[in-house]
Amino acid sequence: MAVKAINFKIDEAELADIHQVSSVFNMTQTDIIKNALRQYIAKLKKDPFYRLTVKVKDADQAETEEILDHIDRMSDDDLEIVSTERFTT
Numbered sequence: 001m002a003v004k005a006i007n008f009k010i011d012e013a014e015l016a017d018i019h020q021v022s023s024v025f026n027m028t029q030t031d032i033i034k035n036a037l038r039q040y041i042a043k044l045k046k047d048p049f050y051r052l053t054v055k056v057k058d059a060d061q062a063e064t065e066e067i068l069d070h071i072d073r074m075s076d077d078d079l080e081i082v083s084t085e086r087f088t089t
Helices: 012-024 029-045 048-053 061-072
Strands: none
Touching: 012 029, 029 048
C-alpha cells in the first residue's frame, strides 16, 4: 500500500495527549493517530446513513429534474415530518 504524508492542524492539548500516550505505550505518534482514525472510520462505516448511501449512484440530470419537479408539487402537509426513529449500532 502506498503511503502519503499529509499535514493537518491539531489542538496543542490534544497533541500533548498523543505524545504522552505514545510515550507510555512506546508507540509512535503516527501510529496513535492512524489507529484512532482506523477505529473512527470503522465506526462511521457502521452508521446506517453511510451504509444506505455509500453505494447509491448520483442521479443524472433527467432524474434530478424529475425528483425536484415532484417535490415542487408537494404541499406543506406532504412535507411535514410525521414521525422519527433513531437507530443505534
